[in-house]
Amino acid sequence: MEYLSSKKSVGVWNSISNTKKSLGNLGIEIHDLFGINIKSGNNALFWYDHWIGDNSLKSKYPNLFELESQKRCRVADRVGSRNHKWKWKVRPATRGLESEVNDLNRDVSNVQLKSGMDQWRCNLSSDGIFSVATVRQLVDKLHTVCSVAPAITWNKFIPIKVICLMWRAAQLRIPTATALERRGIAVSSTLCCSCIGSPECADHVLINCPFAHKIRSYIWSWCGLTNVQDSIKTISDLIQFASNWGENIKKRQRFIVICYGMLCNLWRFRNKRLFQMEGISVHRGLECIKVMTFYWIKHRGDKKICSWEDWAISSFYDL
Incomplete structure (x- = not known):
């Protein structure tokens, strides 16, 4: 050799x-x-x-x-x-x-x-x-990027490409502005394109940005959760929290779907703002997350899920 x-x-x-x-x-x-x-x-x-x-x-x-x-x-x-x-x-x-x-x-x-x-x-x-x-x-x-990386849940309702995105996000490997700059790639600005107040890293875009913070607050309310907002500071915190949440296995699996769908959509919203100059309101963002997760569950194995009208009111309406 x-x-x-x-x-x-x-x-x-x-x-x-x-x-x-x-x-x-x-x-x-x-x-x-x-x-x-x-x-x-x-x-x-x-x-x-x-x-x-x-x-x-x-x-x-x-x-x-x-x-x-x-x-x-x-x-x-x-x-x-x-x-x-x-x-x-x-x-x-x-x-x-x-x-x-x-x-x-x-x-x-x-x-x-x-x-x-x-x-x-x-x-x-x-x-x-x-x-x-x-x-x-x-x-x-x-050469582990994240010293304590959470275990990614392989859920049949979640598309593989989304699971891969979550794994990369937990390892802080998604191409945010600060990550690209570290790799020597020229970027026009390293500030978040939503709040323009903090450097755009993975944890900021998906967790700590005011827009992401507000979206998550509404999602928690929709899922009936309280007093968990301030305990989540990183992507790893959220993934670990979802993996250990609740005692009902079916509810936990659905909650994981919702959390992964929320993070996936927050990344999509960021890309639309940055590359298509398309602003996303909190209300519209919430609707996109509800629609995506509903269709994941309904068309990837669980035909007995409640109606869209009931789902829009509560994510655990039929459980």
Whole structure:
């Protein structure tokens, strides 16, 4: 892999090489993810691969690596039954590297080659089997944007694209003005296009903006909730609150639908104001949320939902 990444390649190998570079930018060395169990030594590179110890011999003995005449030699080319078969450009002794040669000989002295193919293993899993999911988990562990991200509820009434939007919003990854500016993208203004009084971040647009605050107040009243407004300051707070609300499972599932629909519509309202110059009143915004969530529930599995007239009065009219 290290050898290939230094060469110009196309197709699959180019993608693999780019993956190595991308993981390197995240502080993850792809060589550290894999090891190899040596048998015949014909399938492992002596200097490049991690076949003995935690690092490659190239990294451990860089001076000797420079003196190696065949840098892509295999383990079987250098490890013998009695004497190791070195091929140096110049004798290491002339460079004062006798001690390093002794250390290298000591490292490989206990290696016994035998018949069979060398076997690669993934160091991330206990069974040694590689999967993209294990690498994804490592990346998320090392580079989590939100240190305490809430669990996103997968609800059959909520479209997948909305669930994905909620996940991104909880991770503060939706393209607000401040997020775009952090990525080096020029924006005309970082202020909220609704209140023009605070920087436009994800939590402000969907939670703390006066417009969002008023919408949420009406939604709580519609759902029969009181004394919860001031306890919610972030998107994560709202998602966690919805996931734990109430003791009736059916009511909780419906309340999650309403909360996700509210956040989805608040993001849509923001985009209409910003890109279409279309203002949305609180009353109209409330109606849009009621209509969207009603059709989600009615047409995505629950045919027995109450009539629109009853739904407009109370979200739990039939429960």
